[in-house]
Amino acid sequence: MKDEALDRGIPIRSISRAIAVLQAINRGQSLSMMEIAKASAVPYPTACRIVQTLLHEGLIEREASRKRYQPTAMVQTLAHGFQGHGALVHATRPHIAALTREIGWPISLTTHVGSAMVIRDSTHAQTSLTFNAYFPGYAMPILECAAGLVYLAFVDIAERNTILNSLAYLDDDDSRHMLQLAREGGLIDTVRSSGYAARGFNRFTQNPGKTSSIAVPLFEQGAIAGALTLAFFASAIKIGDAVKLFLPALNACATAITEDLDADPVAAAG
Missing domain, CATH: 3.30.450.40 (GAF domain)
Structure with a gap:
């Protein structure tokens, strides 16, 4: 019954957008806010809020010398438990x-x-x-x-x-x-x-x-x-x-x- 409810469920857009932003930063390695919004196809204001959250969680960091963002080693924790192929x-x-x-x-x-x-x-x-x-x-x-x-x-x-x-x-x-x-x-x-x-x-x-x-x-x-x-x-x-x-x-x-x-x-x- 629970599985059927999941099948009918609607994805939470905010989570989908957060994942898209993190994936964009992980792909680009070092991106500006404008580049993050474009690469993730997330509206700029929303991308800014997501980036602030990812900074708070330690998954990304801001480069000290310029306004660009890059992934941290914390992103590797998201893969723990995956057995691979x-x-x-x-x-x-x-x-x-x-x-x-x-x-x-x-x-x-x-x-x-x-x-x-x-x-x-x-x-x-x-x-x-x-x-x-x-x-x-x-x-x-x-x-x-x-x-x-x-x-x-x-x-x-x-x-x-x-x-x-x-x-x-x-x-x-x-x-x-x-x-x-x-x-x-x-x-x-x-x-x-x-x-x-x-x-x-x-x-x-x-x-x-x-x-x-x-x-x-x-x-x-x-x-x-x-x-x-x-x-x-x-x-x-x-x-x-x-x-x-x-x-x-x-x-x-x-x-x-x-x-x-x-x-x-x-x-x-x-």
Whole structure:
């Protein structure tokens, strides 16, 4: 009975906005108030109040020499108790490392958490063809990244509807537009039929607008387990050209990982 009540419940907007602000600061590492409001899509006055609360709780701090805010080590306490995806990461790591050595561009493994896709492993530190290194825990809005669109396209209908229904409570224009495309614009069907998703000039990165990406689904025992994303400089390669160049290798990498997981899940867990 309690679970049914939770399913019908409406998310508390103030908490959702606070999470968005903290995620924006965590992504940006050092942001001004204006940058925080823009990156989190939270109205400036509301973002200011949230920042004051996060300062009080010790999750962020203000730089002494300028009016910018950065996360503290306290944010790590929010992950205590999470067991991670050890088997998936263990099976994925050698394959994405080999693919980055082959093509040069970084590859990320992401999984779904709430309204976001979260990086579990990546090869950004392995290559110079990146603006920043991305470490486990970095989160991107599910509708705003190629990995998220892939996940929505290949997850079962019930879970997809649950995710989309929860996203309906977001009140920024970009989210509403992407949600409409996902529900009514054929976006999900297009991604599912093509087998991949692509996003140009990614917004929710440490260098907004500087990279584009291609993502493919990663399966385990017939169900989607996450996504592999290849990121590249938006100024270097057009998306259409990148798809022709890299999609076959990215798909082959995902297939090899799936075969390893399905062949011996216990061994994959290390």
